[in-house]
Amino acid sequence: MGPEHRCGRTFYYKCANLDFLARHYMEFLRMNRKVTVDAFKEKVHKKLNVNITKDQVYKTFVKAKILIEGKYRQQYTRIWDYCEELLSSNPGSTVHVEIEVDEDSGKERFHRLYICFTALKKGFKEGCxxxxxxxxxxxxxPxxxxxLTAVGLDANDCIYHVAYAVVETENKMSWNWFIEFLKFxxxxxxxxxxxCISDRQKGLDSAIQEILPGVEHKHCVRHLYNNFKKHHPSETLKGKVSEILKIAGELSDIMKTFRGDF
Incomplete structure (x- = not known):
């Protein structure tokens, strides 16, 4: 046997650099975006027996974020393949994607996407x-x-998903675009x-009035009350809102009976 080994152990290794840490923990950081610096340091130490500084942790977070967001950007380039696959596996569906041209770079980029599956269209028309x-x-x-989403109620008064869209922002133009597809x-x-039931989303009221002027448009009471209580936070007034709703429901039933709507 050789002489007894008395050298101290080091927990700092050059191989555990930013590139290695970012790539090795990229999936972990993608799934745990709120992990703290101290928690990440402890995880690296337990798994790799390596000590890293807080500065290394911050730089690893930045590096991993770039890698993750880069993957997101690459996925946007496959949006056409995704749409083709949806139409191939769901014939009759409405799948519409729009792009826009960046004024500075002149490159095309994703703008909007609308999807309504044929099974949902058929089910809504026949049973909702x-x-x-x-x-x-x-x-x-990133x-x-x-x-944007649209839902209905089926024969059992359960929520029935109809269509959804991804748009750049919430305004009259984007709501017009979405509602036009729903109407068709x-x-x-x-x-x-x-x-049609909604809260007071930006541009939504005017979009419904323009595209669906004959539809009876109602606002969601929960959203109305949430806006109301910001200025009038009173439990007494909350009870009054419930009473008003009850009276409105009874009046609606009376009017249906009067008109013969059974």
């Missing part, structure tokens, strides 16, 4: 009430945008039979 609920929400991630796909001709 003539009404739509439309809403939008902001997309969180590339901003807004998701769902064959909304006898508009007086239809009801």
């Amino acid at each position: 009430h003539p009404g739509l609920g439309v809403d939008g929400c902001h997309l969180r991630g 590339h901003s945008g807004v998701l 796909d769902l064959k909304i001709h006898d508009q007086k039979r239809w009801t």
